[in-house]
Every structure is written in structure tokens, then in C-alpha cells.
Amino acid sequence: MIQQDQVAEFYDMVFPSATSHKIYEKLIPKNLSGKKVGDFGCGQSLFLKEFRRLNYNAIFLDISGEVLKKIDYGIKIQTSLTDIPLNDNYMDVIFCIGVVHHIPEMEKSISEIMRVLKKGGMLFLGVYADKSVAALLRRYYDNSNMIMSKKVIWHISSVLIWLKNRKNGLVYKSKEHIKRVKDLLLTPLVRYIPVGSYIGLIENYSGNILHIKRISSMMIIAVEKK
Numbered sequence: 001m002i003q004q005d006q007v008a009e010f011y012d013m014v015f016p017s018a019t020s021h022k023i024y025e026k027l028i029p030k031n032l033s034g035k036k037v038g039d040f041g042c043g044q045s046l047f048l049k050e051f052r053r054l055n056y057n058a059i060f061l062d063i064s065g066e067v068l069k070k071i072d073y074g075i076k077i078q079t080s081l082t083d084i085p086l087n088d089n090y091m092d093v094i095f096c097i098g099v100v101h102h103i104p105e106m107e108k109s110i111s112e113i114m115r116v117l118k119k120g121g122m123l124f125l126g127v128y129a130d131k132s133v134a135a136l137l138r139r140y141y142d143n144s145n146m147i148m149s150k151k152v153i154w155h156i157s158s159v160l161i162w163l164k165n166r167k168n169g170l171v172y173k174s175k176e177h178i179k180r181v182k183d184l185l186l187t188p189l190v191r192y193i194p195v196g197s198y199i200g201l202i203e204n205y206s207g208n209i210l211h212i213k214r215i216s217s218m219m220i221i222a223v224e225k226k
Contacts, residue, residue: 023215029093030054033054033056035093036057036091037056037057037059037093037095038061039051039059040095042067043064044070044071046097052073059075082103082109083112088116089119090116090118093123093124096123096124096125097218102187102189114207121224123202124220124221126218126219127191127195128219129217133217135192137157141154153185161184195212208224208225209221210224
């Protein structure tokens with residue numbers, strides 16, 4: 001069984017890119033002055049620059065100490081999302097993008113996130129879409145037993161990732177490019193499951209689903225705690 005420290009060790013070696021689509025920053029409410037705002041499972045953080053610009057009281061959580069070294073703003077806490085060292089009803093707004101689908105004890109992580117969120121607080125949970133090109137490529141890669149087939153899938157993934165990100169300056173076969181391919185195909189644990197599976201878990205822990213939108217291959221679930 002995949003353990004969470006295996007996933008953390010992988011990301012210590014393969015830092016996911018800090019480059020983000022600007023649409024993610026647009027998720028951030030602009031009226032949170034004095035509120036506790038968190039990026040949980042932050043990696044290098046999709047929200048760091050915007051949190052700093054808005055001068056928000058920001059808290060960054062990640063299991064990887066290496067990625068937290070890249071964060072130079074706010075409060076940093078190295079921890080698993082299955083055991084968050086914060087009091088009940090502590091956070092006003094939490095962003096958790098591209099994380100819980102990598103955690104072996106996924107339900108426990110969602111329950112912990114909801115525990116530390118205040119009543120009336122907001123959670124923006126980003127999970128991989130189960131019907132996407134990325135999901136298809138990962139399934140083919142995992143299910144292939146032939147070295148040549150895996151090489152073909154790797155090449156296709158590499159080209160598609162480059163085509164998608166070249167306007168942002170991604171150089172083909174650069175270190176950053178290879179990181180992205182590894183992130184897609186080699187992460188020790190990843191789930192591509194229907195968004196309804198997450199909704200059921202969220203509702204079990206006093207979450208009210210406000211809306212769902214898709215950004216690239218990610219489904220963003222906006223939640224208010226009852």
C-alpha cells in the first residue's frame with residue numbers, strides 16, 4: 001500500500017512548477033483583510049504572489065519541508081493534511097488544490113480540513129477531473145506492461161505538456177518540462193475519480209457545495225461550512 005511519506009519523498013525530488021494559470025488567482029476573494037487564509041498542501045503555492053500583494057494573513061501547509069523552503073511569506077507549517085496542528089474552527093478560507101487525490105487517507109484529510117475551517121468559512125478544493133486527457137494518459141501508462149508502450153505514452157505526454165505551456169516559456173526537455181511529465185506519469189499515488197465522490201465526503205463533514213468549475217484538468221469545488 002502506498003504511504004503518504006512516499007508521495008512526499010517523490011515531491012521532494014520533483015518539485016511541481018510554481019507557474020500557475022492566472023485563473024487560479026481569480027479564485028481569491030478580495031475582502032479577506034484580517035482573515036486567516038490558507039494554502040494547504042501548498043507545494044510552491046499557486047497563491048503566494050497574490051496573498052502577498054493583498055497582504056493577507058496567510059498560512060502555508062505542506063508535508064514536504066523542501067517545498068516550504070521556497071515560500072518566503074506568511075506562516076509555514078510542515079505537516080500532513082491528515083493531522084493538521086490547528087484548532088477547530090480556526091481558518092476563514094482554505095485553498096487546497098491538487099492535493100487530496102494524492103493522499104492515501106483521503107477521507108481523513110478532508111475531515112481535517114473541514115474541522116479547522118470556521119462555520120461559514122470557505123474551502124476551494126481542487127481535484128483532478130476524471131475525464132481529461134491527463135487522466136487518460138495516466139491510466140494508459142499505469143496499465144501498460146510493455147516498455148515500448150510506456151515510452152510512447154511518455155513521449156506523447158511530453159509533447160502535449162510542452163504545447164500547452166510553451167507560451168509561458170516552458171522549454172522542451174528542460175528540467176522544468178521533465179518535472180511536469182514526471183508529475184503526470186510517475187506520482188506514486190493519484191486518483192482520477194468522479195467529482196461526486198468528493199462531494200459525498202465533503203457533505204459528510206458539514207460542507208455545503210456552492211459551485212463547481214473546471215480549470216484545465218482540475219475541478220474546483222467551492223464549499224461553505226455549515
